[in-house]
Amino acid sequence: MAYRYRPIPAWGGCAVRRVLVGVCCGSLLALAACGPGGQDDGRGGRPPPAPAGVTAAAGSATTVHVMWNRPGGDAGITGYEVYRGTTRVARVPGAEHMVDVTGLRPSTRYTFTVRARNADGDLGPAGGPVRATTPAAVAADGAAPTRPGRPHARAAGSRAVQLSWGRSTDDLGVASYDILQGGTKIHSVGGAQTAAVVTGLRPGTRYSFTVRARDAADNVSRASAAVRLTTPRDADGGRGTAPTAPTGFRAGSHRADGAYYLDLSWDPPRADGVITEYQIRLDGRPATSLMWGGKAPRGRATYSFYTGRESGVTHRVRLRARLPDGTWGAFSAERTVTTGRRDRPAES
Known part of the structure; x- marks a missing residue:
């Protein structure tokens, strides 16, 4: 056509x-x-499993980063729905496993759950719940945190990497750190952390990671220097993937x-x-x-x-x-x- x-x-x-x-x-x-997810078509097929490993961390006074694990194999998942309490706040394509929930109130505790949707439109049970508290609002803060120190990386098997980096400073405190792979944000952790584990990688593949610091007013630092490494091949000597x-x-x-x-x-x-x-x-x-x-x-x-x-x-x-x-x-x-x-x- x-x-x-x-x-x-x-x-x-x-x-x-x-x-x-x-x-x-x-x-x-x-x-x-990005784009909207589909609606439940009510056909009543077998629902997908609950998302595992759901986490939530405040990214600023008005945002929370929600993340979950990708299912192994072919789970038939075409999308996810993220809820704040009982209110759906985001739809995420099946190939992704994180979202930044925005428009929140400072100094407020929130509860989040995530549900998976399959190709028939059936919603599975909720994974979680997980909770996060946004920090207090900061008035007239235009200063970004300092650049994080050079990260270090160590392979944790063939499909995960352990990252660590030098702490950033900010006049009013660092709220969170963003982890980027090839320029794309793939993870976020709280401002008190200077280490993270990145999962869902491919064996025998070269990756490049950088880190950015973010304060409560959503000011973002310059990205750190890049750290590069190649994940090990699987035990059989191959990449372990098609x-x-x-x-x-x-x-x-x-x-x-x-x-x-x-x-x-x-x-x-x-x-x-x-x-x-x-x-x-x-x-x-x-x-x-x-x-x-x-x-x-x-x-x-x-x-x-x-x-x-x-x-x-x-x-x-x-x-x-x-x-x-x-x-x-x-x-x-x-x-x-x-x-x-x-x-x-x-x-x-």
Whole structure:
């Protein structure tokens, strides 16, 4: 089917670049940094298990960072719902396992629970509950904490890393520390801690971590120097995971409303979680990022995007997935497509 783009503004704190308008098998595809979860369809299928390892830590006087463990294997989870007391405050895609709850009151104790949702829309039991107290509000605080000291890292098996770093200082106190992997926040701990364990990693994979300090007024320090390490391979000498590139990648083109579109289809790589984001490269350059705002396909995926109005233009295209541990997987095989010409690519 034909698709078209329309620009939309950011909403809910999510930077949304554009939305792909079109319905395929009843799902809306969205190019966005986040999106709403689905509603319970009441079909009464077997619900997913309760999320394990739920934690909550105040990030500032008005925010709390809620985090939980990823399930092992294929648990069929497509999303999570986070509750403050009995009020749902966030929906999180199945490939993620944390959220910052904002708009809270200073000096207040909150209780949080997390529930998982499966592909049938069934909600599982709540994990937790966990509690966190926001610190007191700070008036007219414009000074950020000092930069954390250089972190140190030690592998804790093939799928976890122990991090430690030098303490930051702040005129009114450090409320929390953010841990970033490759520039993406993946964890948060209280301001009294200077160590953390990062889990859900892949064996035989190189990672880079930095740390930022945050005060009660949400002032954020500069990121620390980076620490890099490679997780050990599994005992059998392998990475312990399936290849990370999408397979069965095919590319063709079609014409609609006087313009040409590339039509892509592929099978997602196997991973410990649902893959919701892909990066597409066209002619050797990043073309767009694709994220499913609703239910991400667990089987074969399809996508079409605009390339121009000229016939006879040859394009090279490939794509890769952002894996549940935050790293990018390997690129698919590259396909060549000429607009206006029937394409017959070989399977990868």
